Each structure stands twice: as C-alpha cells, then as structure tokens.
Amino acid sequence: MIPRSTAALDELPQALTRCGALVETVSAYTLQPVEPDPAILEDFLSGEVDAATFLSPSALSGLAECLAGRGLNLTETLKGCPVVCIGETTAVGAQKLGLEVARIAGEATLERMIEALVALRQTAEGDGYA
Numbered sequence: 001m002i003p004r005s006t007a008a009l010d011e012l013p014q015a016l017t018r019c020g021a022l023v024e025t026v027s028a029y030t031l032q033p034v035e036p037d038p039a040i041l042e043d044f045l046s047g048e049v050d051a052a053t054f055l056s057p058s059a060l061s062g063l064a065e066c067l068a069g070r071g072l073n074l075t076e077t078l079k080g081c082p083v084v085c086i087g088e089t090t091a092v093g094a095q096k097l098g099l100e101v102a103r104i105a106g107e108a109t110l111e112r113m114i115e116a117l118v119a120l121r122q123t124a125e126g127d128g129y130a
Contacts, residue, residue, distance in 0.1 A: 003028035007058050009089065031058050036066060045072075051082045051102070051117060057093030064097060075099060082124075084116050 002013060006027045013023045043049060054060050064074040075098040082102035085091040086109075091101045103120050105112035 001026055005058075006030045031062070033062050033065065045077065047081070049081060051084050051120060052078055053084045053086075053113060053117070054090050054094060055086045055113075057090055060090070060093050060097055060099075082120055084113065084120060086110075086113050 084103045103116040105116045
C-alpha cells in the first residue's frame with residue numbers, strides 16, 4: 001500500500017508492478033491552494049529573493065495560479081531569479097512552465113536542496129554577482 005497525494009504521478013506504482021509487486025495506492029491527502037503571506041509575497045514580487053526553490057510540480061503550478069490571479073505571469077515574475085528544484089520531475093515541470101532551472105538537487109532531500117543553494121551562491125559570488 002502506498003499512501004500518496006491525489007495529484008501523485010503513477011511512476012512508482014507502475015515500476016513496482018513491473019517488478020512483480022502487488023500495489024495498492026491510497027489517496028492520503030489532497031493539495032489545496034492557500035493565500036500567501038502578504039509580506040512574503042511583497043518581498044517576492046519586489047525582487048527581494050535570492051532564489052526561488054520548488055519541491056514539487058504542484059508548488060510550481062500553485063504559484064503560477066496565485067500570480068495569474070493577480071494578473072502576473074510566472075516566467076516574467078521570476079525573470080532573473082535563479083530557480084532551484086528538488087528533483088528532475090520538478091525541474092521538468094518548471095521547464096514546461098517556461099522557467100530556466102539554475103540547479104537541481106542531486107537527491108530529492110532538503111539537505112541536497114541546501115547544498116544546491118550553497119553551490120548556486122558560490123557560483124554567483126565567483127561571477128561577482130553576490
């Protein structure tokens with residue numbers, strides 16, 4: 001049994017089934033949009049962020065929808081802001097939305113995300129942009 005989001009991809013259950021496993025998936029939770037903190041949104045929209053990090057394709061689509069509701073475009077809003085993704089699936093989602101991905105964590109963990117952000121910062125400092 002695999003508890004997962006209602007928006008989860010079928011890659012894992014399909015791979016396990018191909019290996020001979022009997023797989024049952026259970027929708028354990030659903031993703032719901034929330035209204036962003038106004039102060040954080042203002043910092044974001046004014047360019048006061050060093051990088052945009054994404055942990056899932058649904059986070060990307062949620063931000064795109066949030067911005068669209070304010071008459072803004074995700075790609076234009078993030079222009080010039082490095083995008084860092086936790087894994088390949090999220091990076092593909094970002095690219096489908098027209099974003100250029102600056103870094104992808106080597107493994108889908110928060111520790112690797114932090115390492116990707118540090119590497120991004122070190123590269124920026126070496127280029128004289130920090």
